Amino acid sequence: xxxxxxxGIAAGILAVICIGVxxxxxxxxxxxxxxxxxxxxxxxEGKSLAGMTKEEAKxxxxxxxTRAMEEAVAHWNSIAKPLHSLGxxxxxxxxxxxxxxxPNVKIEKRALVAMCADNGVxxxxxxxxxxxxxxxxxxxxxxxxxxxxxxxKNCRADVYPVDVGMAADTKVRTDLKVAHGTKNMAKxxxxxxxxxxxxxxxGIFMAEELKGRGYQILATGEMGIGNTTTSSAxxxxxxxxxxxxxxxxxxxxxxxxxxxxxxxxxDAIALHKPDRExxxxxxxxxGGFDIAGMAGVFLGGAALKIPVIMDxxxxxxxxxAAVSICPEASGYILASHVSKEPAARLILEYLQxxxxxxxxxxxxxxxxxxxLLPLLDLGISVYHSxxxxxxxxxxxxxxxx
Numbered sequence: 001x002x003x004x005x006x007x008g009i010a011a012g013i014l015a016v017i018c019i020g021v022x023x024x025x026x027x028x029x030x031x032x033x034x035x036x037x038x039x040x041x042x043x044x045e046g047k048s049l050a051g052m053t054k055e056e057a058k059x060x061x062x063x064x065x066t067r068a069m070e071e072a073v074a075h076w077n078s079i080a081k082p083l084h085s086l087g088x089x090x091x092x093x094x095x096x097x098x099x100x101x102x103p104n105v106k107i108e109k110r111a112l113v114a115m116c117a118d119n120g121v122x123x124x125x126x127x128x129x130x131x132x133x134x135x136x137x138x139x140x141x142x143x144x145x146x147x148x149x150x151x152x153k154n155c156r157a158d159v160y161p162v163d164v165g166m167a168a169d170t171k172v173r174t175d176l177k178v179a180h181g182t183k184n185m186a187k188x189x190x191x192x193x194x195x196x197x198x199x200x201x202x203g204i205f206m207a208e209e210l211k212g213r214g215y216q217i218l219a220t221g222e223m224g225i226g227n228t229t230t231s232s233a234x235x236x237x238x239x240x241x242x243x244x245x246x247x248x249x250x251x252x253x254x255x256x257x258x259x260x261x262x263x264x265x266x267d268a269i270a271l272h273k274p275d276r277e278x279x280x281x282x283x284x285x286x287g288g289f290d291i292a293g294m295a296g297v298f299l300g301g302a303a304l305k306i307p308v309i310m311d312x313x314x315x316x317x318x319x320x321a322a323v324s325i326c327p328e329a330s331g332y333i334l335a336s337h338v339s340k341e342p343a344a345r346l347i348l349e350y351l352q353x354x355x356x357x358x359x360x361x362x363x364x365x366x367x368x369x370x371x372l373l374p375l376l377d378l379g380i381s382v383y384h385s386x387x388x389x390x391x392x393x394x395x396x397x398x399x400x401x
Contacts, residue, residue, distance in 0.1 A: 051205040052303065054197055054296075054325070060303035064098030064331040072097035072105070078388045083397045088356050089379030092334060096376075099307045099332050100216075105380055107217040107307070110157040110373060112148060112366045113206050113297050114141055116172060117165035117199075117289035118181035119226035120190065121268070126229045126261040128251055131181065135168040137223045137365075142171055148221055148365035155373040157219065159366075160210070164202050165289030166224075176202035178289050182230075185268040189285045190230065196284040196292050200325075203296020204303070211304045219309040219336075219373070220297055220318065221366020222290040228341065231317040233265045233286035235343055237276050238320055239350055243269070246343040248313075279324035287321070294318030299325065302332035309369040312339030312362060316347040323351060337361055337368035 052060075072094045077083060084090060096105045116138040118131045140146045141161035144153065152159050163172040167181040178198045182190040191199075210218060228250035236246040243265045249258050265286075272285040283292045295318045301308035302322075310319050310333055323330045330351060337357035338345055348355055356375055361368050389396040 051201060052208060052300065054200050054204065054299065057204050057299045057303040058326045061299070061326050061328045061332075063328060064095070065101040066098065068101050068103050069094050069098040071103040072383075075103055076383065078390065078396060079382070079386045080389050080392050080394060081382075081386065083399065086379060086382065088354060089375060089382075092356070092376060093379050093383050095331070095334065096217075096307055096380075099305055101305060105383065107373075107376060107380065109213075109215045110155070110217045110219065111210050111215045112152050112157050112159045112219040112221050112370060113203075113210070113294075114138075114148065114159065114161045114221040114223060114366055115164050115203065115290040115293035115297075116141075116161055116223045117163075117227070117293070118167040118224055119230050119288050120182045120184035121186055121229050121264065122226040123184045124186050124260070124264045126250075126253075126257070126264055127226050128253065128257075129225050131167045131225055134166055134223055134225050135170050138163065138166060138172045139170050141223070146365055147363055148367050148370060151367055151370045152219075155370055157370060157373060158215075160206065161223070162202070162206060162293065164199055164293040176205060176293075178202065182288055185230070185233070185272070185286050186264050189272055190287055191284050191289070193280060193284045195289075196280050196287065199283075199289045199292035200280070200296040200299065203293040203298070204300035205296075206293075207297050207300025207304055207306060207308070211306055215306070217307045217309070217373075217376075218297060218301055219311065219366050219369035220294045220315045221311055221369060222294060222314050222318075222364060224288060224290045227288050227290055227314050229261055229265060230286060230288040230291060231314045232261075232343065233268060234282055234291060235317045235320060235347060236265065237269060237274050237282050237286065238279060238324055239346070240276060241343075241346065245346070248341040248343065250341075279321045282324075283321055290314070291318045291321060295322040295325070298322035298333055299329055302326070302329035305332070307332060307334055309334045309336050309372055310353070311336060311366045311369040312364055313341035313344045313347070314364060315366070315369065316344055316351070320347055320351060334372065336372035339368065 232247040335353035340362035
């Protein structure tokens with residue numbers, strides 16, 4: 001082969017590579033909004049993933065696979081140990097089988113999605129910290145210097161912070177950013193309905209992206225000063241519970257600060273009159289971009305048959321919103337812990353979820369969701385590895401009647 005031919009071939013290969021890089025970059029940047037649909041795409045392993053709309057995701061959410069769950073139960077009952085003796089660990093493995101559609105349960109590749117956003121209601125003095133803290137902690141996710149990151153490393157989970165609506169632009173990815181923080185809900189709706197849908201679809205997109213990268217389970221987390229205020233407001237409306245019942249001290253408010261927080265929420269609800277039958281209306285009027293984004297992760301996970309773990313209070317409120325939008329999404333959501341925030345237990349009961357961990361945790365970031373992973377690993381290891389009654393030639397236990 002002549003030098004000229006070799007040079008021509010090399011030039012052709014280089015051109016193909018350059019075109020491929022251009023296409024990849026053009027399809028991963030934030031696209032325009034068309035007919036209220038977030039137009040985005042990502043190329044992974046030769047496959048194109050276009051961001052689903054909320055309605056498209058809802059159509060793909062189906063009940064759990066009962067056959068796979070029955071097979072998982074039968075396998076648990078065949079294992080050489082007392083029946084149901086691992087309690088909720090067995091239930092969680094059965095749920096995972098129903099989600100995956102197979103009794104061969106695997107969660108080897110796992111990720112934490114941390115939705116980061118700011119809330120305009122901090123202007124009302126409902127927090128101890130300012131919005132600058134959101135940006136600092138969000139960037140610490142990238143440095144693996146948050147509590148959730150340290151825990152995730154020990155649990156073999158990757159962490160993906162997302163700027164879905166921070167007031168400042170940081171090094172955290174901004175391609176899914178809806179706006180630079182919400183409005184002050186004490187004076188005007190926190191966001192428009194279109195913005196609420198965009199934030200939900202940002203979460204759906206994250207579920208799609210991570211599914212495309214081979215992740216088998218997602219944990220939800222958040223960072224956003226003022227988000228216990230918005231969470232209390234959303235939960236109070238959706239559950240028709242008194243604001244006082246659903247509101248706690250957040251990151252350490254004084255009694256005076258708590259009273260102010262409760263009054264601000266009451267006034268915002270009275271001002272905007274969110275429709276509890278329309279979760280998107282509630283999110284738009286008194287919610288936050290982080291809550292809407294996590295709701296999207298729950299909906300996206302359900303549509304794509306990926307289990308998604310709730311964290312504490314704020315994440316539970318996002319799950320509440322997701323289930324209000326699409327009740328069948330509930331089966332794809334795993335409860336992790338009972339947050340110390342007073343309303344957390346009420347939300348879990350409302351969603352008919354039982355959390356395994358009762359540790360008085362209230363840090364957020366996804367710490368509780370991550371803490372569930374080792375327990376899931378333990379349950380799955382017994383499920384896959386322990387001998388059956390047949391293998392050790394012992395008569396199988398029977399259900400007591």
